[in-house]
Amino acid sequence: MATSTFLFAYCPQTLYGAGCSDPTCSLIHDAKYCDVCGVICQPAATYSTHISSQSHIKRVSNTRWLHCPICRVSVIGQHIWDSHVNGRLHLKTAKSRSVDPKLVQPTEPPLVTPGMRRCETCNVHIPDHNWTSHLSSRAHRNLEQHAAFRAAFELASHDKHGVSVSHAESGLDFGIVEVAEASRGLQGRLAISTDDHTSTTVVSANFIRSKSGNKHTFRVDFESARALRPGETVDLPVLLETTRRGHYGEQVAIMFRESSGNTFRIVRRVKAVVGDAADHEALKPVTPYVNRRRAPWRHGLPTMSGERPPSLLAAQWVKRLPKSHIPLKLAEILQSGSPADIASHVQEKYFSDPMNLNTHNLIFARLLWVEEHRTAEDMRRYDMIDVRFAKEGRLYTLQVPGLAEKRPSVMIGDAIKVQAADGTEGRTHEGFVHDVQMETIRVSFHGSFQAEGRRYNVSFQLNRVPLRRQHQALNSSLPNPGRLLFPDPGQEGLERPLGFNEDPVDLFNALISTNPAQLQAVKSILRLRQGAAPFIIFGPPGTGKTVTAVEAIRQILLRNPDARILACAPSNSAADIIAMRLDALTPEELFRCNAASRDPASVPEALVPYTLRMTSHYAIPPLDTLKKYRVIVSTCGNASFAYNVGMERGHFTHIFVDEAGQATEPEVLTAIKTMSSEETRIVLSGDPKQLGPIVRSSIARDHGLGVSYMERLIERGVYDAQHRRTSWIKLLQNYRSHASILAYPNEKFYEGELEVCGDHATTHSFVGSPQLESPKFPIVFHAIAGHNDRESTSPSYFNIDEASEVKAYVQALLNDRNFPIQARDIGVITPYHAQVRKIRKLLRDTGFGDVDVGSVEIFQGQERRAIIISTVRSSADLLAYDAKFTLGFVSNPRRFNVAVSRAQALLIVVGDASILSVDPIWRGFMNYVYLHGGWRGDAPTWDANAPVQADGDYADELQEALAADMSAFMAGLSINGGEAGGEDLEGDANVDRPFVEAD
Incomplete structure (x- = not known):
């Protein structure tokens, strides 16, 4: 792990206090901090120039601190004040003081909050006793460097010494340029002029190249020094040339020499967006992003x-x-x-x-x-x-x-x-x-x-009903609860592993006979002992865990006329799959139990005969009828219906829970704890390495609600390696993916045990495709530096550049007659809801509406011949880089595993490599793709051959690269020398976390 090195070490007493009184202090004192703009002016003499700048004056006019006298907090700006007075803290405090919360008027902030100091750099309040340690913290020091860098850039951007360069405010902006036009080259111009009394020489004009990157999108047409007469204006041609979409921004430094021999520099930003102008127009934010306001609410009314x-x-x-x-x-x-x-x-x-x-x-x-x-x-x-x-x-x-x-x-x-x-x-x-x-x-x-x-x-x-069902299950008395909740060795499902040729079975699905693990799982379930711990089928992606469970159900029914089976899954779609694969049963044998509120349009047509629908809602048959069904299929959340209509405990001889790793423990126990007797056999199938339960509270997640029932059980001794094949079986044959697609998740999550068994005609159907960088390697990582956008009141991110790139890939795939594919065989996965909407709109408007676009959760359990992933998060602008940048949903091993393991024949990932490289899982994947020739775009900014630290956090390394860029920038100029905002730090973290299906 790299350790941060700082460009400057400022004396905190000078920057934030009354001044340094230590004569031995070796830190920088010749600097002044502007708390309005959050910049450090160095040397201090440049502060006067800074405060006369348009950016400072504009910020001063728009900045107003408002203090709430009853809550004793200060906020910036009227819109934040409006959010505060509608917030829970303010309403509760006003109620406790018997005042109308709407009548509280803001006051001037107090100069000193007792026991607290405000760090303007970090925008946080710090207790006095933590102040010194805060100033020396890595986070604060990094933000100091950003503040110094912004001030240096601002100073370098000023016209000076009678010389002016055009585009001072926003830089030279090429706007949105079509890819074809950018690949041919496009010229822009910076105008350099002098006043009537100044003669000077343009010595050089060069782009300040990033040490951490390798983009050379812009260049200046400048060959030799040129003298400028007083009052003269000349043009400096700037050329944009690239074949890649994305946001591009660099800084050109122009050096001048006065007649006295002194030199100085003026810097200008140059930027462009290369892409489809129509896409950008169609997807641009409809309205600027603002924090959503809560509805004003009066409590205590009848x-x-x-x-x-x-x-x-x-x-x-x-x-x-x-x-x-x-x-x-x-x-x-x-x-x-x-x-x-x-x-x-x-x-x-x-x-x-x-x-x-x-x-x-x-x-x-x-x-x-x-x-x-x-x-x-x-x-x-x-x-x-x-x-x-x-x-x-x-x-x-x-x-x-x-x-x-x-x-x-x-x-x-x-x-x-x-x-x-x-x-x-x-x-x-x-x-x-x-x-x-x-x-x-x-x-x-x-x-x-x-x-x-x-x-x-x-x-x-x-809707509290699902939670109340879970509370009901938790409170129900379970005979011998230890065997289901805390099983120990001695409670294995089988006394010993079955031999491959032992207990021959006449299979309904003959293909299982070629898969030793599937066959053994089926035979083991048929031999489960009474009073045993739950039997677990560990099914990695594409290994057929649902197929195995369905075969076991059918074999149980064949062998035991008195068998009664409850089959559950966390979602309606997963439960529907189980029911459809049991379609050999008649509607008199199988009942698909739906919640009363389920939308009929979401029920597959093939299952309609197996349901009971009244005029306006789904219903449950009378108890006598229910007891006659041999198999009832339900969601876990709705499975308490049996208990609540009066069905006796032990009615079901077997309870199967598929995709058990996706549900919380109380959710699974809703199906199990209310109906199990000592004789009931429990079978769980799923994959703890794929998506876990959806949990919105970080507190609940930290204390175990995010660990599924299945995952918690696996940690117990009865499921260790010694008890493999007696308490659990791991399926090993992957029937889905090309070997290259499977290789990385197999190594990272499954100890390399998975075997490639997919149909060669399917898995190799894109070998040689022009969409590939390497003809025999069906993975592409397309490196693109885009821009994160948000709009209206939705905090969810979208990235137009990536959305446009996804559309281009879809279009190219569907138009290639040599490698034919249908729209329904392409899936687009992206972690942010706003990006889902934007990509859907682009594809729909282009005539590709049949391509499925959705979150990782939607695609779990599914597969497509081609999968395109848009990771969204990006930061192409050094000046706008967030020093506390986080990947959010993108940085989650389980979500990563599900996303990359959906593809059968082609996997394309579109993302910002430098940002993704913060995460070890993503870095390892990108190294894998790069070293196998699947990389498209600018090469990685890190050593792709270096071993990846599995538990590392590469944010520090990214900070190092950023510091190097700052250093290069300042050297090029010859200059010497908590998450912010809001009380509710969980809120935005949940914005793209879907709500649990209530039925």
């Missing part, structure tokens, strides 16, 4: 409720769900203090005890409450302000942007709360959703609700 939809009364429940509300004390802790303080307090009070059989239920109940609180907070992102309802019969309709994408996630039966936007009504209306269609909901309200002529604020309410 609530008038509408009628619940008929679907909520679809079943005759014998056992009611518990309310399981968050304990008041825990709720108070979760709503007060900084995120760090909350996490510390929750840890100390609620999660200090180890998990064991005695504490299991309570710990998971607390985890669910913490998760519920976070999820409810995230739902507030979708509050709507000042909207109208339209009356439609007995119901009211509302247009909800983003509803089609489950943003917000709204289902039939969900509640919404509304209050009059003008505050004239002294009550809250609670409505219930009766229908969801695209971006419209139809809601029932109390008869006193008035829609005409009124506008309302809307708050979407979390």
Whole structure:
């Protein structure tokens, strides 16, 4: 790991204090800090030039600190103040002081907060006792370097000594240039002029090249020195030339020599966007990004409720769900203090005890409450302000942007709360959703609700039913709970491993006979002992774990006429796959149990005969009918139906949970704990190396809710290597991918055990394609430096340059008749919802709407002949680089594994290599592609032959490269010498984390 070296070491007493009094201090004192602009002027004499600059004057006019006298916090700008007064902290504090939160007026910030000091460089408040250590911290020192660099660039950009260079404000901007035009070369010009009293000589003009990069997109047409007469203007030609899309920005330094012999430099930015102008116009931000405002909300008002939809009364429940509300004390802790303080307090009070059989239920109940609180907070992102309802019969309709994408996630039966936007009504209306269609909901309200002529604020309410089901499962009494929750050696499914030729089976799927691991898994499940620990099928990508589970189910039914099987999966789509592969069963033998609120359009046509649908909703048959089915398929979350309609414990002889690694432990226990008897055999199939459960709360995730039931069990001794084939089996034959596509995830996640068994005609169908850099290597990493955008109130990122590149690849693939492929055989994966929308729009507008575009979660369990991945995050501009840059969702080993293992024959990754290289998994992958000839674009800025540190954090190395670039820049000029913002640090982290499917 590289260690940061700093360009300068400033004396903090000079920069942030009253001055240095230590005569032995060797740090830099000739510098002055501008806290308005966040720049360090060095030498200090340049401060006067800085404060007269347009950028400083503009920033001063737009900057105003506003202090909340009741919350004792200061914020910058009116829009942040508006967010603060609508926030939970302000509302709670105002209520405790019996004041109207809207009537609190901002004051001037106090000069000193007792016990705290503000670091303007880092934009954080620091306790006095931590001040010295903060100033010497790596994060602060890095930001100091950025501040010095920005000031140096600003100083170098000023016209001086009677010489002016054009494009002073925004630099020479070529705008958006088509690739064909850029490849031919495009010329721009900088105009150099002198005043009527100055004669000078242009000595040189050179681009200051980055040490960490190798781009040479721009060059200047300058051959020899040229003297300028007083009042003369000359043009300096600047040439743009590249064949690659992306954002490009460099700095040209022009050296002048005065008649006295003194030299000086003036710097100008030169930038261009190379790409499809139509794409950029189509995808540009509709409106600038602003933080979404929460709807102003008045608490304590009486609530008038509408009628619940008929679907909520679809079943005759014998056992009611518990309310399981968050304990008041825990709720108070979760709503007060900084995120760090909350996490510390929750840890100390609620999660200090180890998990064991005695504490299991309570710990998971607390985890669910913490998760519920976070999820409810995230739902507030979708509050709507000042909207109208339209009356439609007995119901009211509302247009909800983003509803089609489950943003917000709204289902039939969900509640919404509304209050009059003008505050004239002294009550809250609670409505219930009766229908969801695209971006419209139809809601029932109390008869006193008035829609005409009124506008309302809307708050979407979390559907607590899935959480209440999980609480119910946790609280249910389980006979011999140890064998399911904390199994030990001696509780293996089999006493000994079965031999390959032992217990021959007449298979329904003959292909399983050629796969030793699949065959042994099926035979082992048939021989499971009563009272055994759950049997696990560890199924890496493309190894056929669902096929294996389905074969085992059919063999059980064949051998045991009294067998009754509950088969579950975390999502409707995964449960549908199980049911469709059991289509040899009749509708009298198989029932696909759907939640009442499920959208009929999402149910595959082949499964319709296996469902029970009433006029407006799905239903559950009478108990006597339910008991006759040999197999019932459900989601994990809906699996408590059996318990709640009165089915006796032990009715199911076997419970199968597919994709078990994707669900939280309480979610899986909803299917298992309420219905298992001592005799019930449990089979889990999944892959702990692929996507885990969706958990929104970092606190809940840190304390174990993000670890699936299956993954937690695997850590116990009964599932160690010694018990392989008696408690668990790992499938090894991959039927999906070309060997080159499989190689890296196989080595990184599966100890190199996977065997390539895919159909050669499919896996090699792109060998020799012109889309490849190396004809026999079907992976491309396309290095592109794009630009992160956000728009409106969505914090989700998108990258137009990458979206345009993805479209170009799709177009090239579909137009190549020598390597034919259909649109439905191409998948585009991207981690950010905004990028999903932008790519879908481009492809739809181009006639390629049949190409699936979605998140990693959507593609888990799927495969495509060609997969294109857009990683989105980028930072092409050195001056705008975020010193605390994080990859967010992109930097997640499981998401990476799923994304790159979906492709059968062709994998194309489009991304910013320098940013991705921060993550060890991505760095190793890019090294693999580069060394095998699959790289397209500028070469890596690091040594691709150097071993990758698996547990390393290469952010420091990126900082080193950035420091080197700064050093090169300043040398070229001959110059001597917490996450910011917001109280809710989890909020944006969850913006692209999908809501769990509620049914």
